[in-house]
Amino acid sequence: MSEDIKMLTDIESLSGSLAQRVYQSLREAILAMVYPPGSVLKKNVICEQLGVSRSPVAEAIARLAAEGLVDVIPQSATRVSCFSMEEIREASFLREALECAAVETVAMQRSDEQLAKLTRNVRLQEMLVEDRDYAEFYKADEEFHGLIMEFTGFPGVSSVAATVSLQLKRVRMLLLPEEGRPAETIKEHRAILDAIRDQDPAAAQAAMKAHLRMLIPRLLPLEKEHAEYFRSR
Amino acid sequence: MSEDIKMLTDIESLSGSLAQRVYQSLREAILAMVYPPGSVLKKNVICEQLGVSRSPVAEAIARLAAEGLVDVIPQSATRVSCFSMEEIREASFLREALECAAVETVAMQRSDEQLAKLTRNVRLQEMLVEDRDYAEFYKADEEFHGLIMEFTGFPGVSSVAATVSLQLKRVRMLLLPEEGRPAETIKEHRAILDAIRDQDPAAAQAAMKAHLRMLIPRLLPLEKEHAEYFRSR
DNA sequence: AGTCGTCAACTAACATGTTAGTTGGCATCT
DNA sequence: AGATGCCAACTAACATGTTAGTTGACGACT
Known part of the structure; x- marks a missing residue:
């Protein structure tokens, strides 16, 4: 079983609101290619990995989408944006x-x-x-x-x-x-x-x-x- | 009683996700000085004025804050940013x-x-x-x-x-x-x-x-x- | 065998309940 | 009277329950 452990930097080590910390953690992971372009981001997985609820991750993902780091496909999925x-x-x-x-x-x-x-x-x-x-x-x-x-x-x-x-x-x-x-x-x-x-x-x-x-x-x-x-x- | 009716453009006339429409409505109102700089934005009021719940307005306000149109004072209030x-x-x-x-x-x-x-x-x-x-x-x-x-x-x-x-x-x-x-x-x-x-x-x-x-x-x-x-x- | 319609499972999006931090007012003490 | 501490009301922030749209797989029909 490849447990596929994507390592996110623990949000404990960051400051600011929860949403802010989740955003920083995800952003860092995306920039570091921990989540390679094209890979899908699952809210539930992130929630339990970071030990938070869906609200802060939703806000974080919204910001990432606004910056173009992720593409949100409505009602379906959200994946790390590919390069072009x-x-x-x-x-x-x-x-x-x-x-x-x-x-x-x-x-x-x-x-x-x-x-x-x-x-x-x-x-x-x-x-x-x-x-x-x-x-x-x-x-x-x-x-x-x-x-x-x-x-x-x-x-x-x-x-x-x-x-x-x-x-x-x-x-x-x-x-x-x-x-x-x-x-x-x-x-x-x-x-x-x-x-x-x-x-x-x-x-x-x-x-x-x-x-x-x-x-x-x-x-x-x-x-x-x-x-x-x-x-x- | 000054009923203080701030007119927001109805979200029915806009397209996209609910959060997107709320964002556009608020943005327009702020730019048009319907909400003058310094005035406070109350989530509950906006919710019932637009007939939506707090989730989409929260996301909209987050975006407005990211763009600097509003200042969110944590746990306290969110007001339209003043000019400087x-x-x-x-x-x-x-x-x-x-x-x-x-x-x-x-x-x-x-x-x-x-x-x-x-x-x-x-x-x-x-x-x-x-x-x-x-x-x-x-x-x-x-x-x-x-x-x-x-x-x-x-x-x-x-x-x-x-x-x-x-x-x-x-x-x-x-x-x-x-x-x-x-x-x-x-x-x-x-x-x-x-x-x-x-x-x-x-x-x-x-x-x-x-x-x-x-x-x-x-x-x-x-x-x-x-x-x-x-x-x- | 290939195509199309159906449906179950999953997801983002939305609604709502809960927590915790801030603020302003009032009472109390000096 | 003035300063200070306390409390209640309000707010954003967070957690969780609910809805609705998408997708892919399976089965029926051609």
């Missing part, structure tokens, strides 16, 4: 729009302290790659982008970008860190950083655009390598 | 980022048919202003922006923009159409259209940016004129 190259392109477009606007703004109005934080972050990235600690590098990478958006002064930019980039974040899990790519990534980050240092908005935007556009080409092969995760049409 | 100039600036930033990216893309890759549709729309705007039909003009204005985003080929751009612009849409209701402004608006739309016709992405983006930045200055006086709708801090 179109959605990925769209998410990429949205992300580019937001992050380019952010970096343009930051390049214009940055403070010295903000520049220092970004510089420190890039140095950290370099150290982590030297140490081959790719997991931590990934986190530092995300933090770099997060810092830039935070420095616009608009806290919502970061969260909106995170929401529209969810699909990207998920599909990115399929990419193993190719040897050499982190070094390239850091170079691109440095180019962005330099433009921010020089307070050159146009250069910053161009550097960010070039950086973000590196992703799609690396994603393209996945459609055939992992066809099972992609929507058939 | 910071949030308005943020929404404006996000909208600018998305619409500028969209118009840039469309200027690069437009089809002749798309150009024709946009041209027709601007002509319609001109006719409507001549006829002083400002309500229809408002709709045509929104359609103009919607068309541009639609023409990117990414259907989600329009809906994401609509979501992040919700606060803008609501606060805009306080603006009476000043005499002369529609004519200016059309000039700006024409400038955008011309750049799209000429397939000049940079000009298109610049024209869009100039156009969108007309809004904030007109909104600034509202913070004192309608202080009751704004968050005190």
Whole structure:
């Protein structure tokens, strides 16, 4: 008997309302491919696995559906949404729009302290790659982008970008860190950083655009390598 | 006795799940200032007004909260969110980022048919202003922006923009159409259209940016004129 | 054998009952 | 009179019971 134990992070370790915790737990599981694209989510199973009733999971699933992570088939089932190259392109477009606007703004109005934080972050990235600690590098990478958006002064930019980039974040899990790519990534980050240092908005935007556009080409092969995760049409 | 009859659009006239219809009804009421900012939403009242139980309204309110239209105070109350100039600036930033990216893309890759549709729309705007039909003009204005985003080929751009612009849409209701402004608006739309016709992405983006930045200055006086709708801090 | 209609089992969606946390008012104490 | 603690009423949040729509499998009919 394959007991098929899908591991959900225990909601005890999270804060906020029950529904909020269930949402975080499910979201994490989906992003980590614990529930692969196409797999069905059963409310009852989740209820007893987390030890809660159907109300909070219903709310959590509603939020996930609103964000496009799951597809709810009315009166029938709810399954983790499959990838589609179109959605990925769209998410990429949205992300580019937001992050380019952010970096343009930051390049214009940055403070010295903000520049220092970004510089420190890039140095950290370099150290982590030297140490081959790719997991931590990934986190530092995300933090770099997060810092830039935070420095616009608009806290919502970061969260909106995170929401529209969810699909990207998920599909990115399929990419193993190719040897050499982190070094390239850091170079691109440095180019962005330099433009921010020089307070050159146009250069910053161009550097960010070039950086973000590196992703799609690396994603393209996945459609055939992992066809099972992609929507058939 | 002030019976305080808040009119909600009847959910019978809408389609989709019950929760979806309740959401649309509430959303419309909030945007139309039927529920002014700061007013409290009572689940029981809404339930009996719409003739539904608490489940669908709970889901609807959860969505409204996620979009920032209402603030839920845990275990206590849920009230329509007040305006804050910071949030308005943020929404404006996000909208600018998305619409500028969209118009840039469309200027690069437009089809002749798309150009024709946009041209027709601007002509319609001109006719409507001549006829002083400002309500229809408002709709045509929104359609103009919607068309541009639609023409990117990414259907989600329009809906994401609509979501992040919700606060803008609501606060805009306080603006009476000043005499002369529609004519200016059309000039700006024409400038955008011309750049799209000429397939000049940079000009298109610049024209869009100039156009969108007309809004904030007109909104600034509202913070004192309608202080009751704004968050005190 | 293949197709179509029927039906039982399962699911999301909805309704309703229950719990627990917050709030405002009143009485009490200083 | 003013501050403080207590209590009742109200609310969102959670749990659970009920409904209705979908699906897939089985059997009857061609």
